[in-house]
Amino acid sequence: MSAEPVTATLVDRAEQRGAGAAAMLADHVVGAARAPLAEPVRRAAKAVLLHNLVVGLAAHGMPLPGLPRSHALPWAERPATAPDLAFATALRMGARAQHDEHPRSVTHLGSAVTPAVLAVAPRDVDGGRLLAAIAAGYQVGGGLGVALLPHVRARGMRATGVVGPIASAAAVAAVLRLDPAAAADAIALAANRAAGYTEVWLEGTDEWRLQTAAAARDGLESALWAAGGARGATAAIEGRSGLLHALGVDDERGAAIVGELPGALGGESVIAQMLLKAHPVCAINQAAVEVAIGLRRELSDADLATVERVVVRLSDADAAYPGIDLAHPPASWAQAMMDARQGVAIALADGRVDASALHPGSAEALRLRALVDVVGGLPSTAAHGAAVEVELADGRRLEGACDGVEVDAERSARMALELLPAAGLPLALAERLPALVHSIDEAGGVARLVDALAGIAPWEALCRA
Structure with missing residues (x-):
C-alpha cells in the first residue's frame, strides 16, 4: 500500500458527506495527519509508544490463548498480511495486561492503534508523521469513547472492543493520508466491527486478549478497504440504525454526543492522559x-x-x-x-x-x-x-x-531492563530501546527502530510496507 495520499475518484463521494460523526472524526484525522505535534504531545506519544513496545516485547514466548507453547497460529506467529501483523503484535502488546489505558473511556488505545499503524507504515516513513497518526487515533478513540462509555457499560460491552476499531481505522487513515471522504468511510466501516463483552471478566476466559487484537486488525482492514473505494454508511455512528442506536442511546443524547465531538477532538490531548501500567494487573x-x-x-x-x-x-x-x-x-x-x-x-x-x-x-x-x-x-x-x-x-x-500510578518514559525504560531479558530477549535491546524511540522522529529513526527488532517475530515484520 502506497503511503502517498489516496484521492477519491468520485466527486459525489465527498459531496454526499454531511456533518455526521464519521465526517467530523475524519476531518480531525485529516487535519492531524498534516499538522506538526505540539512538543508536549510529541513527548507523550514517545513515552506511550515506548511503554507499549516494552510490555509487548516482554510477552515474547508467552503461549497464545488456548494453545500450548509448542503450537502456533500461522497468522499470529508468521503473519503474511498487514492485518495479520496488526493482530499478532496487538495480541502480544496486551498479553501481560500492561498495555496502556485511557481512564476516562476505560479503553486500551495503544494495543488497538499502534500495531495497526506500525503494520502498514513504510520503513522510510517520517517518524513525526508516524507519531501524529498514532496521536490522532488516540484522540478519536478517547474523544468518542468518553461519550460512549456509560452506554457501553450499560450494554455489558467492553469499551476497547467498541471504540478500538474506530481508533485504529482513524490512525491508519492518518498515516496513509487518506482524503476526508475515504477517512470517513474507514471510520464508518470500522464502526461495524464494534464488539466485545465483559462476561469475560466474570468467567475468566480468553476473549479479552482477542478483543484488542481484533480491534487493531479490524480497524486496519476497514481503512484499507476504504482506501480501495469501499463505502461506509454516512450515519454509521449516529443513524437510526447505527452504533449509538445499538448501544441504546436515545435521539436527544445521540445528537448531543455528535454535537460535543468537535470540542472533544480539539480538547486536551488524549495521548497525554494515558495510564501506563507498572504491574501486570487491570x-x-x-x-x-x-x-x-x-x-x-x-x-x-x-x-x-x-x-x-x-x-x-x-x-x-x-x-x-x-x-x-x-x-x-x-x-x-x-x-x-x-x-x-x-x-x-x-x-x-x-x-x-x-x-x-x-x-x-x-x-x-x-x-x-x-x-x-x-x-x-x-x-x-x-x-x-x-x-x-x-x-x-x-x-x-x-x-x-x-490517586494513580505514575509511569513515565524513565520508569518504562527501567521496566525494559527487567522484563525483556526475563523474556529471553537481549539486554542490549532493552538498553537501546528508549533511545531508539526517543529519536524516532529524526532522519531514519523508524528504520533504526525496526532494524533493532530483527529476528524477533512478529515484531521484525513491522514497517515493511
Missing part, C-alpha cells in the same frame, strides 16, 4: 497494588503473619466493574489479573506482582486474599485511585493511598 488495580507494595516495606515477615484484615477502597464505579470484586479465588490468569483481592494479596505476600505469580498464587497470598475486602466510596479520579488499610492483631493499622 488498570483499576494499579494504584491498589502500588500502595500494597509500599505497605509491605513497613511489615516484617512476622507482622505479615498477624494480618487480620485488609480493606481496599476504590471509587464506586471501579469497585463495581466486572471481575474487580471477585467473590471466590480466581480460576484463571484472566480472573486473577482483574481481581483486586488477588493483586493486593500477592503484593503484600511478595512485595511485588510478577505475571507468573498471579495465578494460582502462593499459599501465603491465598491466605491473605481471604482477608481482603473491596469497597467503594472513594471519589473517582483520572487514574483509578485507591486506598489500602492493613489491620494487625496487635491493633496497629497501616494505611496508604494514591
Whole structure:
C-alpha cells in the first residue's frame, strides 16, 4: 500500500458527506495527519509508544490463548498480511495486561492503534508523521469513547472492543493520508466491527486478549478497504440504525454526543492522559497494588503473619466493574489479573506482582486474599485511585493511598531492563530501546527502530510496507 495520499475518484463521494460523526472524526484525522505535534504531545506519544513496545516485547514466548507453547497460529506467529501483523503484535502488546489505558473511556488505545499503524507504515516513513497518526487515533478513540462509555457499560460491552476499531481505522487513515471522504468511510466501516463483552471478566476466559487484537486488525482492514473505494454508511455512528442506536442511546443524547465531538477532538490531548501500567494487573488495580507494595516495606515477615484484615477502597464505579470484586479465588490468569483481592494479596505476600505469580498464587497470598475486602466510596479520579488499610492483631493499622500510578518514559525504560531479558530477549535491546524511540522522529529513526527488532517475530515484520 502506497503511503502517498489516496484521492477519491468520485466527486459525489465527498459531496454526499454531511456533518455526521464519521465526517467530523475524519476531518480531525485529516487535519492531524498534516499538522506538526505540539512538543508536549510529541513527548507523550514517545513515552506511550515506548511503554507499549516494552510490555509487548516482554510477552515474547508467552503461549497464545488456548494453545500450548509448542503450537502456533500461522497468522499470529508468521503473519503474511498487514492485518495479520496488526493482530499478532496487538495480541502480544496486551498479553501481560500492561498495555496502556485511557481512564476516562476505560479503553486500551495503544494495543488497538499502534500495531495497526506500525503494520502498514513504510520503513522510510517520517517518524513525526508516524507519531501524529498514532496521536490522532488516540484522540478519536478517547474523544468518542468518553461519550460512549456509560452506554457501553450499560450494554455489558467492553469499551476497547467498541471504540478500538474506530481508533485504529482513524490512525491508519492518518498515516496513509487518506482524503476526508475515504477517512470517513474507514471510520464508518470500522464502526461495524464494534464488539466485545465483559462476561469475560466474570468467567475468566480468553476473549479479552482477542478483543484488542481484533480491534487493531479490524480497524486496519476497514481503512484499507476504504482506501480501495469501499463505502461506509454516512450515519454509521449516529443513524437510526447505527452504533449509538445499538448501544441504546436515545435521539436527544445521540445528537448531543455528535454535537460535543468537535470540542472533544480539539480538547486536551488524549495521548497525554494515558495510564501506563507498572504491574501486570487491570488498570483499576494499579494504584491498589502500588500502595500494597509500599505497605509491605513497613511489615516484617512476622507482622505479615498477624494480618487480620485488609480493606481496599476504590471509587464506586471501579469497585463495581466486572471481575474487580471477585467473590471466590480466581480460576484463571484472566480472573486473577482483574481481581483486586488477588493483586493486593500477592503484593503484600511478595512485595511485588510478577505475571507468573498471579495465578494460582502462593499459599501465603491465598491466605491473605481471604482477608481482603473491596469497597467503594472513594471519589473517582483520572487514574483509578485507591486506598489500602492493613489491620494487625496487635491493633496497629497501616494505611496508604494514591490517586494513580505514575509511569513515565524513565520508569518504562527501567521496566525494559527487567522484563525483556526475563523474556529471553537481549539486554542490549532493552538498553537501546528508549533511545531508539526517543529519536524516532529524526532522519531514519523508524528504520533504526525496526532494524533493532530483527529476528524477533512478529515484531521484525513491522514497517515493511
